[in-house]
Amino acid sequence: MSSGKRPEHLAPPEIFYNDTEARKYTSNSRMIDIQVQMTERAVELLCLPDDQPSLLLDLGCGSGLSGSVLEENGHVWVGMDISQAMLDVAVEREVEGDLLLSDLGQGVPFRAGMFDGAVSVSALQWLCNCDQKSHNPVKRLSKFFTLLYTSLSRCARAVFQFYPESPHQVELVTTQATKAGFYGGLIIDYPNSTKAKKYFLVLMTGQNMALPKALGTENQDDSTVKYGNSRMTYKQMRGKPLKKSRDWIIEKKERRKRQGKEVRENSKFTGRRRCGKF
Amino acid sequence: MLTSKCMKGVTQGYPLGIQAREVKVTESEFNIDFVSRVIPKLDYDTLWTAADGLGYSTDLPKTLVENYESNEDFLKKIHHVLLEIEVLEGDLICPETGRKFPITSGIPNMLLNEDEVKY
Numbered sequence: 001m002s003s004g005k006r007p008e009h010l011a012p013p014e015i016f017y018n019d020t021e022a023r024k025y026t027s028n029s030r031m032i033d034i035q036v037q038m039t040e041r042a043v044e045l046l047c048l049p050d051d052q053p054s055l056l057l058d059l060g061c062g063s064g065l066s067g068s069v070l071e072e073n074g075h076v077w078v079g080m081d082i083s084q085a086m087l088d089v090a091v092e093r094e095v096e097g098d099l100l101l102s103d104l105g106q107g108v109p110f111r112a113g114m115f116d117g118a119v120s121v122s123a124l125q126w127l128c129n130c131d132q133k134s135h136n137p138v139k140r141l142s143k144f145f146t147l148l149y150t151s152l153s154r155c156a157r158a159v160f161q162f163y164p165e166s167p168h169q170v171e172l173v174t175t176q177a178t179k180a181g182f183y184g185g186l187i188i189d190y191p192n193s194t195k196a197k198k199y200f201l202v203l204m205t206g207q208n209m210a211l212p213k214a215l216g217t218e219n220q221d222d223s224t225v226k227y228g229n230s231r232m233t234y235k236q237m238r239g240k241p242l243k244k245s246r247d248w249i250i251e252k253k254e255r256r257k258r259q260g261k262e263v264r265e266n267s268k269f270t271g272r273r274r275c276g277k278f
Numbered sequence: 279m280l281t282s283k284c285m286k287g288v289t290q291g292y293p294l295g296i297q298a299r300e301v302k303v304t305e306s307e308f309n310i311d312f313v314s315r316v317i318p319k320l321d322y323d324t325l326w327t328a329a330d331g332l333g334y335s336t337d338l339p340k341t342l343v344e345n346y347e348s349n350e351d352f353l354k355k356i357h358h359v360l361l362e363i364e365v366l367e368g369d370l371i372c373p374e375t376g377r378k379f380p381i382t383s384g385i386p387n388m389l390l391n392e393d394e395v396k397y
Contacts, residue, residue, distance in 0.1 A: 053309055103390070121303050
């Protein structure tokens with residue numbers, strides 16, 4: 001993924017993740033680090049109870065790097081992926097989870113209410129692509145989310161880390177997820193950085209709860225530019241000008257000019273007292 | 279656990295039949311919490327039939343034991359059947375359509391053809 005091009009544009013996932021690409025996920029330490037970090041963050045966002053082991057679903061598990069993180073946290077997992085080569089690597093690495101060769105867009109083939117949670121690292125964006133003539137991203141996403149919803153237990157969470165290509169894609173994904181019955185939303189970690197910026201889609205079944213806070217946003221209260229209030233306070237401090245004073249007259253003329261009324265030009269005599277000769 | 283629900287014309291698609299050609303028994307760590315938590319989610323009859331089909335049902339009771347949370351012996355048996363028996367080569371068969379999902383080196387292939395997908 002180090003090349004500038006997005007892998008989704010190069011080939012469909014079952015072809016892109018061939019033996020050489022799969023090999024990178026065991027030999028390239030940088031790739032491993034990134035995957036592990038993202039999974040750790042995803043597990044954190046899952047908010048699972050600490051003391052009890054849960055049964056998790058890993059969507060797009062690949063070579064099982066994310067699964068290893070789940071194992072470390074004491075959970076049992078089942079992984080799904082479309083690439084045979086990646087799964088072969090997973091078998092070689094002797095991961096503990098069960099593996100399944102399956103296309104996410106064709107649905108999640110499990111019994112209802114089996115899993116306590118689902119994680120997915122860099123897989124969701126593949127579903128937005130149309131690799132075959134029969135593929136319809138909207139239908140595939142909707143199918144995927146509906147079946148995922150049924151296979152999760154109540155009050156479970158699903159966390160997806162993904163690389164959306166455009167705001168349109170984010171909208172597509174979130175709309176389909178909401179239609180399937182999920183609550184939740186998007187969390188963007190480090191929104192001000194180009195490289196560290198990560199999108200996490202946190203979906204919840206059961207009731208709606210507040211989303212956890214994104215990382216890297218602690219220092220700023222808002223995503224907008226802070227509004228400087230200085231001009232306002234200056235005006236308030238000055239207050240309204242004293243009635244019948246020159247300032248008051250000028251302000252009044254200004255106001256009436258704005259209203260489109262006929263107003264004399266200001267001059268040095270504006271608001272000046274007449275001399276007492278009259 | 280698996281179903282063929284995604285397929286066209288399949289309403290329940292459960293349980294999938296198992297035809298094993300090669301079975302491996304592995305050792306794995308016994309976690310009492312996990313096993314007792316997973317049992318309510320399972321359909322016990324199905325599990326028993328599956329285990330029976332593989333020939334591992336001898337020491338497994340035919341119905342679910344009451345108070346299984348405290349029965350460590352029973353939990354150990356369930357753990358053995360659930361997590362330590364792995365079908366390496368074989369087929370999963372859909373009960374409604376008879377479609378076979380091949381298992382190779384422990385990975386079931388659930389990929390469907392275009393015409394089998396139900397949207």
